[in-house]
Amino acid sequence: xxxxxxxxxxxxxxxxxxxxxxxxxxxxxxxxxxxxxxxxxxxxxxxxxxxxxxxxxxxxxxxxxxxxxxxxxxxxxxxxxxxxxxxxxxxxxxxxxxxxxxxxxxxxxxxxxxxxxxxxxxxxxxxxxxxxxxxxxxxxxxxxxxxxxxxxxxxxxxxxxxxxxxxxxxxxxxxxxxxxxxxxxxxxxxxxxxxxxxxxxxxxxxxxxxxxxxxxxxxxxxxxxxxxxxxxxxxxxxxxxxxxxxxxxxxxxxxxxxxxxxxxxxxxxxxxxxxxxxxxxxxxxxxxxxxxxxxxxxxxxxxxxxxxxxxxxxxxxxxxxxxxxxxxxxxxxxxxxxxxxxxxxxxxxxxxxxxxxxxxxxxxxxxxxxxxxxxxxxxxxxxxxxxxxxxxxxxxxxxxxxxxxxxxxxxxxxxxxxxxxxxxxxxxxxxxxxxxxxxxxxxxxxxxxxxxxxxxxxxxxxxxxxxxxxxxxxxxxxxxxxxxxxxxxxxxxxxxxxx
Amino acid sequence: xxxxxxxxxxxxxxxxxxxxxxxxxxxxxxxxxxxxxxxxxxxxxxxxxxxxxxxxxxxxxxxxxxxxxxxxxxxxxxxxxxxxxxxxxxxxxxxxxxxxxxxxxxxxxxxxxxxxxxxxxxxxxxxxxxxxxxxxxxxxxxxxxxxxxxxxxxxxxxxxxxxxxxxxxxxxxxxxxxxxxxxxxxxxxxxxxxxxxxxxxxxxxxxxxxxxxxxxxxxxxxxxxxxxxxxxxxxxxxxxxxxxxxxxxxxxxxxxxxxxxxxxxxxxxxxxxxxxxxxxxxxxxxxxxxxxxxxxxxxxxxxxxxxxxxxxxxxxxxxxxxxxxxxxxxxxxxxxxxxxxxxxxxxxxxxxxxxxxxxxxxxxxxxxxxxxxxxxxxxxxxxxxxxxxxxxxxxxxxxxxxxxxxxxxxxxxxxxxxxxxxxxxxxxxxxxxxxxxxxxxxxxxxxxxxxxxxxxxxxxxxxxxxxxxxxxxxxxxxxxxxxxxxxxxxxxxxxxxxx
Numbered sequence: 001x002x003x004x005x006x007x008x009x010x011x012x013x014x015x016x017x018x019x020x021x022x023x024x025x026x027x028x029x030x031x032x033x034x035x036x037x038x039x040x041x042x043x044x045x046x047x048x049x050x051x052x053x054x055x056x057x058x059x060x061x062x063x064x065x066x067x068x069x070x071x072x073x074x075x076x077x078x079x080x081x082x083x084x085x086x087x088x089x090x091x092x093x094x095x096x097x098x099x100x101x102x103x104x105x106x107x108x109x110x111x112x113x114x115x116x117x118x119x120x121x122x123x124x125x126x127x128x129x130x131x132x133x134x135x136x137x138x139x140x141x142x143x144x145x146x147x148x149x150x151x152x153x154x155x156x157x158x159x160x161x162x163x164x165x166x167x168x169x170x171x172x173x174x175x176x177x178x179x180x181x182x183x184x185x186x187x188x189x190x191x192x193x194x195x196x197x198x199x200x201x202x203x204x205x206x207x208x209x210x211x212x213x214x215x216x217x218x219x220x221x222x223x224x225x226x227x228x229x230x231x232x233x234x235x236x237x238x239x240x241x242x243x244x245x246x247x248x249x250x251x252x253x254x255x256x257x258x259x260x261x262x263x264x265x266x267x268x269x270x271x272x273x274x275x276x277x278x279x280x281x282x283x284x285x286x287x288x289x290x291x292x293x294x295x296x297x298x299x300x301x302x303x304x305x306x307x308x309x310x311x312x313x314x315x316x317x318x319x320x321x322x323x324x325x326x327x328x329x330x331x332x333x334x335x336x337x338x339x340x341x342x343x344x345x346x347x348x349x350x351x352x353x354x355x356x357x358x359x360x361x362x363x364x365x366x367x368x369x370x371x372x373x374x375x376x377x378x379x380x381x382x383x384x385x386x387x388x389x390x391x392x393x394x395x396x397x398x399x400x401x402x403x404x405x406x407x408x409x410x411x412x413x414x415x416x417x418x419x420x421x422x423x424x425x426x427x428x429x430x431x432x433x434x435x436x437x438x439x440x441x442x443x444x445x446x447x448x449x450x451x452x453x454x455x456x457x458x459x460x461x462x463x464x465x466x467x468x469x470x471x472x473x474x475x476x477x478x479x480x481x482x483x484x485x486x487x488x489x490x491x492x493x494x495x496x497x498x499x
Numbered sequence: 500x501x502x503x504x505x506x507x508x509x510x511x512x513x514x515x516x517x518x519x520x521x522x523x524x525x526x527x528x529x530x531x532x533x534x535x536x537x538x539x540x541x542x543x544x545x546x547x548x549x550x551x552x553x554x555x556x557x558x559x560x561x562x563x564x565x566x567x568x569x570x571x572x573x574x575x576x577x578x579x580x581x582x583x584x585x586x587x588x589x590x591x592x593x594x595x596x597x598x599x600x601x602x603x604x605x606x607x608x609x610x611x612x613x614x615x616x617x618x619x620x621x622x623x624x625x626x627x628x629x630x631x632x633x634x635x636x637x638x639x640x641x642x643x644x645x646x647x648x649x650x651x652x653x654x655x656x657x658x659x660x661x662x663x664x665x666x667x668x669x670x671x672x673x674x675x676x677x678x679x680x681x682x683x684x685x686x687x688x689x690x691x692x693x694x695x696x697x698x699x700x701x702x703x704x705x706x707x708x709x710x711x712x713x714x715x716x717x718x719x720x721x722x723x724x725x726x727x728x729x730x731x732x733x734x735x736x737x738x739x740x741x742x743x744x745x746x747x748x749x750x751x752x753x754x755x756x757x758x759x760x761x762x763x764x765x766x767x768x769x770x771x772x773x774x775x776x777x778x779x780x781x782x783x784x785x786x787x788x789x790x791x792x793x794x795x796x797x798x799x800x801x802x803x804x805x806x807x808x809x810x811x812x813x814x815x816x817x818x819x820x821x822x823x824x825x826x827x828x829x830x831x832x833x834x835x836x837x838x839x840x841x842x843x844x845x846x847x848x849x850x851x852x853x854x855x856x857x858x859x860x861x862x863x864x865x866x867x868x869x870x871x872x873x874x875x876x877x878x879x880x881x882x883x884x885x886x887x888x889x890x891x892x893x894x895x896x897x898x899x900x901x902x903x904x905x906x907x908x909x910x911x912x913x914x915x916x917x918x919x920x921x922x923x924x925x926x927x928x929x930x931x932x933x934x935x936x937x938x939x940x941x942x943x944x945x946x947x948x949x950x951x952x953x954x955x956x957x958x959x960x961x962x963x964x965x966x967x968x969x970x971x972x973x974x975x976x977x978x979x980x981x982x983x984x985x986x987x988x989x990x991x992x993x994x995x996x997x998x
Contacts (some may be wrong), residue, residue, distance in 0.1 A: 164788050268798070269799055270799075271800045273772055284798075284890055285890060286791055286893065287795065287891040290791075291794055292785055292788065292789075293791055293792050293795060296786065296792060296795050296796070297795070297799070299767070299768045299783075300768055300796070300799045300800075301799075302767075317956070323932075375670050387837065391784060391785040391786075392785065393820070394785065408668065440543055457816070458818065468544065469545070
């Protein structure tokens, strides 16, 4: 809609619209898109006729009404991702979302052809979530390339009008969010970061809140958006924990769609028990070196745990960027059997920077193995993998009685005695066992069936006392699925629609 | 003081006293001790003249005044234990408190001679904190012995007047607390437990609060009391988490001395970020199987972490009571180098029950090794052992530049390259190295000095590239102390007074 251009429409004009369908009414914030244009976006969650009425403190934008018809979601549109079953995720339509994340902090600030290449790389990758900054981070790359768009009116380094946004920056960002949406990638957008020193990190509370409201008003109607309040929040020394709580509550209040909300730590872990936090976004590489550590944050927060930063695959002199491909894959498997989710980074220097900073192409060896893992996750329980015998044998995740995924990590056993914790198991149940090589990406069925027989007050073993032979290599896993009446393992409850 | 006996003095009479010294005034709750006697106890924290005035809703107990002179603490009295340096403990006078806990749930309910034996055992043991229930737990032992005293007027199983306490029970309990105090043992008294089914676990909020106020009024002036709200709080199905918050806040409010407060979990971990919680009381044996897990709760709560239950040493068919002595000692060492504290249990069946249920004598092999560990802890940094290179090498705890304790656990290295993380270290610093056998209880000095030389951007090594030879056994540790100008390691900052 056209509205006033005079003064500063970013701060002078309030503009929202109420959308109604039957008993449900949603008020969505609009935003000024420059050149006298005001927009309001809406993501309906019901089919049928929706009516709207606009509201504003300016007459030209007030009281406009209308209606439109919302049709069923098109193929491949499962809606936004939500928390499911306490520790897991699913799209709004119930389709499980098995998070395999990556990190591309500044990809929006690169030349267009590099951005296009990044989208292409992602489309062919296993990654279904990407963490990305909104405001810029200075890196070595920028010596030869200056970002053409900035979030505020003005110019770098410090000549900004922090009360006027640059609509062109946000329109461009939105195009990229839409492209990610179309290739099935969730955009974990990072509202604040401590890296850029252009002044966006040291605004006052009014400036921060204005920025948050503008971003949420613009991006909120994209179904694939997640809100990450900050990267390494505690390195932003100008904000206190109560600032983050205020900002978290503000996002919750002004986002009508309740997109996922988290905050990522540097040295100090946030109190993820705070009610505005929907899931844990954790930087701690140590925690996914073995599943016993990885499961611990589930218990302290009772929310999904995403290890968004576990160090990066690479050969950096920095020890946070020198994981081997094997170790990166290992960490994903540790997190997976512990009932948590993991994020990837690729820190091999290409030209002047890395995938994790600037996108482009992947150089590491982990991605195909993560695709292999993702397929296994998607064939697994729809409700997610949980520790089977928590605080006892953290190597075993799954769904009691139905599905088990056992990961041996750096152990190199020559065999594994078939043994299942009692929960969900009854004598006589039959299971199919497969041996998985997480690096070679092979799944080798073990001949015959295993039949559950009581061993003691805790465990069941195979009625014939069978063990599973293993090759004595690291990175091996075992998948165990209960056989149905037809002699086949149960299908995954809900398969991700590959479209 | 003598007061009214009519009606029910436990609920009808309010009785407190205000104690004043200069600008400081403390109001302490009194309590009815039966037979028309009302008492109020006070633990002053300043020397000098204190004045008091009593307050009551009954005239005979109102307005009594007086004064007394508080002398300096006698030898061996360091005051109550407080949190120190975020993750650690010290007595009120600054003397570090290095927690080595044990568990004797029902020792108060045994025949007097067995209780006396328990005190004797504790006095000769390394344990300086003991967890103990207030209300009874039914166990096999009670088939041949019925507790002679119960906390309420009435008789078991269910004929209680929950508005009338049994002063004799509490007087006896206090005698035992005083004995523990005199042998240097902190009494971690557990207010509620889910085990007894006599009705004390299912009182309404008014009943719970009356009980809490009575216990705090009676026990609070004992300097060695810690408040544990519950054992396995989540197994008490009649209380919600908000009940525990109410009770925790009540203890905080009515205890003028701010004794340590915690709550111990079963399957669900409490939110120890709640402000009434002074330190983490954790049941999770898995977490102390290696130091990398053990350090994690420090980061989530930023409070001292005490692993009060890590499974018990014993040969029980229950897997929570079948640790070997070696494994119990291992768990203490894992917790120690991770900057946390651990609790012990001894679950060998003697007659009809165990040390951990009923006291008596210790049967396990860990206690002497825990005495050895305690001595090492007491010779260590007064501020406590913290992870040196957190999230990188959890085997190393200490104080940067001054003191390092490295524990290899189940690893059996034949040597260890001298290498210190950069924090606190400068080139040329000299260190004394000792090899510790945690099970054989030997400390073997390594000949000569090690001199710090920069290796890379993270670490220092020995200038001559020396390594430390190790015997290739499990349970080995290394202690490294910086040498002062006199060629000796610095003394521990504050040694525990052994009196």
